[in-house]
Amino acid sequence: MTAMIDVADAKKTFTMHLQGGIELPVVCGVTFQVNPGECVVLSGPSGAGKSSILKMIFGNYRCDSGRIGIRHRGTVIDLATAEPREVLNVRRATIGYVSQFLRAVPRVATIDVVAEPLIVNGMSRADAQARAGELLRRLNIPERLWRLPPATFSGGEQQRVNIARGFISELPVLLLDEPTASLDAANRAVVVELVAEKKRQGVAMVAIVHDDEIRHLIADRIVDVTSFAAAA
Amino acid sequence: MAEQNPVENDEPLLIANSLSKSFGRIHACRDVSFELYPGEVLAIVGESGSGKSTLLQMLSGQLAPSAGRVSYRMRDGVTRDLTTLGEAERRFLFRTDWGFVHQDPAQGLRMAVSAGANVGERLMAVGWNHYGRIRDTASDWLTRVEIDVARIDDAPRTYSGGMRQRLQIARNLVTEPRLVFMDEPTGGLDVSVQARLLDLLRSLVAELHLAVIIVTHDLAVARLLSHRVMVMKGGRVIETGLTDQVLDDPREPYTQLLVSSILPP
Numbered sequence: 001m002t003a004m005i006d007v008a009d010a011k012k013t014f015t016m017h018l019q020g021g022i023e024l025p026v027v028c029g030v031t032f033q034v035n036p037g038e039c040v041v042l043s044g045p046s047g048a049g050k051s052s053i054l055k056m057i058f059g060n061y062r063c064d065s066g067r068i069g070i071r072h073r074g075t076v077i078d079l080a081t082a083e084p085r086e087v088l089n090v091r092r093a094t095i096g097y098v099s100q101f102l103r104a105v106p107r108v109a110t111i112d113v114v115a116e117p118l119i120v121n122g123m124s125r126a127d128a129q130a131r132a133g134e135l136l137r138r139l140n141i142p143e144r145l146w147r148l149p150p151a152t153f154s155g156g157e158q159q160r161v162n163i164a165r166g167f168i169s170e171l172p173v174l175l176l177d178e179p180t181a182s183l184d185a186a187n188r189a190v191v192v193e194l195v196a197e198k199k200r201q202g203v204a205m206v207a208i209v210h211d212d213e214i215r216h217l218i219a220d221r222i223v224d225v226t227s228f229a230a231a232a
Numbered sequence: 233m234a235e236q237n238p239v240e241n242d243e244p245l246l247i248a249n250s251l252s253k254s255f256g257r258i259h260a261c262r263d264v265s266f267e268l269y270p271g272e273v274l275a276i277v278g279e280s281g282s283g284k285s286t287l288l289q290m291l292s293g294q295l296a297p298s299a300g301r302v303s304y305r306m307r308d309g310v311t312r313d314l315t316t317l318g319e320a321e322r323r324f325l326f327r328t329d330w331g332f333v334h335q336d337p338a339q340g341l342r343m344a345v346s347a348g349a350n351v352g353e354r355l356m357a358v359g360w361n362h363y364g365r366i367r368d369t370a371s372d373w374l375t376r377v378e379i380d381v382a383r384i385d386d387a388p389r390t391y392s393g394g395m396r397q398r399l400q401i402a403r404n405l406v407t408e409p410r411l412v413f414m415d416e417p418t419g420g421l422d423v424s425v426q427a428r429l430l431d432l433l434r435s436l437v438a439e440l441h442l443a444v445i446i447v448t449h450d451l452a453v454a455r456l457l458s459h460r461v462m463v464m465k466g467g468r469v470i471e472t473g474l475t476d477q478v479l480d481d482p483r484e485p486y487t488q489l490l491v492s493s494i495l496p497p
Binding site for chain 1: 269272427428430431459460473474476477480481483484485488489492
């Protein structure tokens with residue numbers, strides 16, 4: 001089976017020029033693969049570099065060296081060296097990122113925030129909104145809120161809107177950064193279901209989850225990030 | 233849309249090649265090169281005096297470079313060096329295929345004529361002559377930029393700052409340009425008015441598949457609107473890349489300083 005994500009010997013260091021140029025090693029030698037339909041959970045204590053690895057896979061953080069291979073439309077693109085345009089293409093068609101926090105766009109209605117990834121990929125607004133409505137309903141966002149921008153919602157509501165937006169896409173790779181962090185039990189269960197559905201559709205996922213129970217329910221494999229600890 | 237015409241979109245719309253500009257002994261801009269593709273939004277950020285406005289003027293053919301050149305792919309598909317265009321050709325380009333949104337709307341609008349005429353004027357410049365159609369199109373555009381059509385016969389000097397800026401945008405977009413230059417478009421506006429304008433710009437740019445080169449000192453504007461950013465300092469481009477990459481993982485000392493100077497929301 002060909003991996004969807006193939007990270008090889010990736011390394012990341014921050015150089016803090018405003019603090020006298022100190023070097024902050026984050027991770028090195030990061031190597032793992034993720035196959036279609038598989039959910040790999042990154043584990044390790046806070047500060048071990050789990051989020052940094054996720055951001056490197058998304059092309060949000062640059063790598064000092066190594067390779068972030070992503071299978072995109074049948075060919076493998078190395079996001080560590082790709083041009084900005086290529087990275088954007090990969091994000092549009094292949095790789096999605098569900099963070100804990102919604103970066104709210106002012107004035108855009110919740111239903112449209114959720115529907116947008118489908119519209120960008122060519123679905124009609126009406127169909128996209130119908131799909132968005134289904135997901136919002138599953139995630140227990142009351143219909144009376146759908147027409148409002150999510151900026152004023154509670155933290156948990158915003159997170160669920162963000163999850164809906166992340167899971168609505170039909171992208172073959174999903175990165176999940178603590179998707180269940182501030183959710184109640186009922187909504188955590190919905191997220192577990194959504195992850196299971198994505199697996200059946202062959203989506204490759206990398207997740208960070210602190211909740212042991214959830215980790216147990218979604219992980220096919222655990223990658224221990226402490227083994228990538230960079231020498232300080 | 234990008235999918236429909238991959239061949240066309242695989243060629244740059246504008247190419248800047250080693251652009252430099254000196255004023256006497258001052259090097260305002262040194263050796264800037266990049267390519268801009270259709271539908272791509274590029275933000276040029278930096279402090280005042282970094283050379284970003286000089287660069288924008290060269291890119292838009294308003295200032296001749298001391299060295300280097302700017303090429304543009306015309307609507308007929310032929311890429312041409314801007315300096316080889318005649319004055320009439322250049323003016324035509326400016327009225328049709330390009331837009332320029334100034335920080336001060338008074339520079340981009342005619343303040344004493346009606347809003348409808350401000351928008352209609354660009355259509356007349358490209359040969360429209362049917363009054364009813366011009367007025368209908370102008371009304372459409374006022375609606376798109378969220379200006380009450382009842383204000384169509386009022387002159388922009390009676391408009392608020394935010395409305396003027398939205399009118400300037402309508403005037404620029406009515407001819408369906410492929411490339412729009414923007415110089416601090418949210419510069420002099422209140423924060424709440426800025427947010428509304430940014431939101432409007434963001435959706436129009438995506439809907440119309442516009443290529444944009446936007447000069448701003450506001451990194452939040454760059455983050456919201458642009459795909460790619462170029463950081464300028466002392467006339468040079470010191471860092472460039474995907475917008476979220478440069479802002480979340482800045483490499484150069486100066487970019488780190490800029491990013492760390494943003495007040496938390």
